[in-house]
Amino acid sequence: MRAGGPLDAEMILSATEDVLRRHGPAKATVVDVGRALGVSHAAVYKHFPSKTALREAVSRRWLNQDRDALAAIAGDSEIPPRQRLRSWLAALLAAKRAKAHDDPELFAAYRILVTENSDAAAEHVADLLRQLQGILADGVTSAVFRDADPAELALAVFSATTRFHHPAHTGDWQTPGVEDELDAVCTLLIDGLGHPDVHP
Amino acid sequence: MRAGGPLDAEMILSATEDVLRRHGPAKATVVDVGRALGVSHAAVYKHFPSKTALREAVSRRWLNQDRDALAAIAGDSEIPPRQRLRSWLAALLAAKRAKAHDDPELFAAYRILVTENSDAAAEHVADLLRQLQGILADGVTSAVFRDADPAELALAVFSATTRFHHPAHTGDWQTPGVEDELDAVCTLLIDGLGHPDVHP
DNA sequence: CAGGTTACATAATTTGAATTCTGTTACCAA
DNA sequence: TTGGTAACAGAATTCAAATTATGTAACCTG
Structure with a gap:
């Protein structure tokens, strides 16, 4: 051993x-x-x-596992903000979905661990919100998105996609249509992120 | 007794x-x-x-408690669809929030009961989706909303507001800002529900 | 005979003694 | 002095025995 x-x-x-x-x-x-x-x-x-x-450390390690891959998408200024937002949210879902699918026992274990360790979870969420805010800020700067506080927009987008990243909804991620459902929500959100004055 | x-x-x-x-x-x-x-x-x-x-019956009774008040909003064709959608979602949150706040013991009890009785929960969700679909269909008919399948739009809106009605997020409903957060999500969704071709 | 009772077998839950785990201390080896 | 051990007290957890609950049956009563 x-x-x-x-x-x-x-x-x-x-x-x-x-x-x-x-x-x-x-x-x-x-x-x-x-x-x-x-x-x-x-x-x-x-x-x-x-x-x-020990549990806290192992939880943090697990939560940080696919942070870099997401950060790469969030920081890639080659991709236009709308598509970047879509890709980032899709990648977030895909990553969590894969973890849950590939090793259900481990995922269930970590799910419990993380809910007991809300500090680690809160930091993870803060990190994700920071990434999201970066994408939205770029969109606001380039006038693709409405001129609002990127932090508030990030919170709203994160709220609206809760079902696709919050561990309470793990069960939903296994059902076939989820990715399309996220796509539908994304479409609503992205069009909603345009300048409000285009709807007179 | x-x-x-x-x-x-x-x-x-x-x-x-x-x-x-x-x-x-x-x-x-x-x-x-x-x-x-x-x-x-x-x-x-x-x-x-x-x-x-017995538990199923009591769960159903509880879930149906504020169905009529919501149905009244959903069916009120006096209110224009955008505002109706906003009011309906706000009322849904307010109703659940009030139940959770006024009698936390009972709410916790029903929360467990309902998760054990997924049939009752599924029917409740189906009912809410039907109401939502009604609002959206009116919006599509009056060309306020994009020309899409109201059932699909309803699902997307319901998904995007999960945090504000799913019992897993009860804890969030007590925090002061929730109503504003729902409002922010609503705004994103409603603008997103406009005709897509206004963004060339 | 609708609406209630007591009595009962089987299933589920509680309880408390025995076991195992946590966190610490004193000690050993490279 | 860093990285390990064994032995220990008190906390937490397990497991079997005793208790309580579920669901049924046979039986009252207006």
């Missing part, structure tokens, strides 16, 4: 993930994590001060 | 609601319901075939 050298945080986090997948968050103990690493549970406590801290 | 005449369904449903509020859905038993009515639990079984059926 124990690979070559001494324990480091990353090894512990991976082992924790395995234990989480196998036993679920309710029954995953730090004794299990130690066992998976071929080490006593006290060794884990040399690296993380508490079980809670 | 037992009021005048013989038991009827309505009395039992009310007593069930009391028991639900007091004990919560996990510990509410039909023996409790009988006791609240000053009657043996077997008497309840003369009116409802099972505990499940």
Whole structure:
């Protein structure tokens, strides 16, 4: 079980993930994590001060997993804002959907973990909102979107797409039509983001 | 405890609601319901075939509670479609918000009951979608909204407002700004519902 | 015979003793 | 001194026994 050298945080986090997948968050103990690493549970406590801290760290790692791919889309000024918004929202859904589909046990485990760790979740949301705001700001600057506060627009767009990214709606993401439904919402939102005075 | 005449369904449903509020859905038993009515639990079984059926009936009653008020708005052709849509969504949020605020214990109880009774929930959603579709169809007919299938538009609008009516987001409804947030989403959606060709 | 009762078998839930987990301490080795 | 161990007290969790609930049946009563 124990690979070559001494324990480091990353090894512990991976082992924790395995234990989480196998036993679920309710029954995953730090004794299990130690066992998976071929080490006593006290060794884990040399690296993380508490079980809670370990869970928080593993949650953060998981939430940050596809942050970079999304940031790449959000920051790509080659893509015009409307299409960028659409792509970003589609990518967000696709990423979450894939995680939920590919490893349902792990996803269910993390879902519970993250709802218990609302700090990590709040930071994740803040990060996403920052990315979204970037896209919208570009649209406002280039006069493709209405002249409103990008932060407020970001919040509204994020609210309106809750069903496509909030973990409470995981079940919906498996149904065939979701991507089209997001597309329909996107279309409504994007047209709604135009200058209001074009509708006299 | 037992009021005048013989038991009827309505009395039992009310007593069930009391028991639900007091004990919560996990510990509410039909023996409790009988006791609240000053009657043996077997008497309840003369009116409802099972505990499940009783819970379903009480859930339906609760879900239908503010259906008429909403239907009145949806069907009021005096109000122009855009404003009608806005009012209807605001009323939906206000109704749910009020229920959650005024009697949190009962709301929490029903929230669990309804998620266990997905049939009742599905019918409730279908009813709301029908009302929404009515508003949108009027908008399409009067050429205020884009010429699309009202059923699809209704689904998109309902999706985009998930955060403001889905019970998973009850917590959000208590925060001060929610109504403004719904308004912001509404504005985006309503402008988005205009003819697409005004943006060349 | 509609509307109620008590009595009962089986299913589900609670309870409390036994077990396991968490977090700490004292100690060891490179 | 960093990275590990074993042993421990108190907290949390499990599991089987005892209790309570569900649903049915046979039986009153106006």
